[in-house]
Amino acid sequence: YGSHTCGATLLSSLFALTAAHCVTEDDGSDHGKTSASASLSVLIGESRLDFDPSNPSSECSGLVGVEEVIRHPNYSTTTLANDFALLKFAKPRPEGCMRGVPVLDDEPTVASPGTLAVVAGWGRTSPDSASTQVYPVQSYSVTVPVVSRANCSMAYGYNMPGVMMCAGVMEGGKDACQGDSGGPLFIPSASPFCEPSTLIGVVSWGNGCAAPGFPGVYARVSAMRSCIV
Template structure:
């Protein structure tokens, strides 16, 4: 499968209600073939690469998105009992009535946990495509989900974005570029990357709306199917899996939406305990 530069890390979705992008238009094929090759971006892959299986009980804020056939294609973060933060390119991929959120489920092959419908979708007004920034959205659920939620980074959390800070990325995506999809939640530790280093890796990088994380030598990263999932420092959501060049490549860290920039727009996310 050819890998072209920089693409979103969704696992595939159908054409968007807002006609969002080629990324969304090719989605259903990606779900069945485990490949997404947009005309303007690189193939993106689904697991957390270089990570390990982790317990959803330890990260109960980690949820995943499904289409109306119950197929996982993106991740998300529970930030209140009825709100999930995810990537705009995930939320924009399907009409709200065809989106679902699954919480508290370790293994996608089981029926454990809670399934919720999506009542409303907010997408950052600045969003055009992942590489242009603003790749963040909030899903309002049609029922309360009784799991621990994540705090949302704000202006007081600047220290959590310092280069070298250890962060945790979580998801159900691929464990290797062009590899198999994971059925269980995985996590990996990745350091936050300095803005100038990320700018050298990607011309599209915007330090105001994005943050990079990963190792110079690669080997650990988010991948296709992880889009929309959390980048956490402790219990605080600092990033949303957005895009990257392949998965876990040397010199190509993962790019995440910088949550603190958009916190004022997220509808006053509350933290339910």
């Protein structure tokens, strides 16, 4: 507790997906330097950052060490294009602990404009850095609609590349924020006990948090699925 930096999504017994910028250190180059795996751990199966490690909520929850960090080879610190990284666990998770793992979006049409998706994490609940509640102890989620690339490009005055996607309400008020980076943007399953949710994006960047006229920008999973699986 006290060292939370980014979110991630459990993909399998050995891997989680996060944003490359979460595991990149500045070395003066456009690609940056990969963070040391020994400095990282992943919290799995807990909704609170102040959980007691000696008393996890289930046998499937707790902190997991990271053995290897694999960033996308074409990640750019300048544009944040290809903002993906895989975290390989030091030990595989029990197969019985894989319930709730999402499927990866493999078609751009799944996340068409207007589709409602959920973004979740332990990020700031206020864009004001002086807020007394900078990082919440409890994880939160919010539902936002997917925004077309054309509208997102217009909002940012930037031709949004296909490896990115946007989601948010144009009037502001709902968004991911600092601390949510690397976390999931997913389409919930209509039958959660029978079918998995669909992971469509990874929290990447934006203009502040929940600012009117600026939806959040995400790394598009369908564009990179072949590199992830």
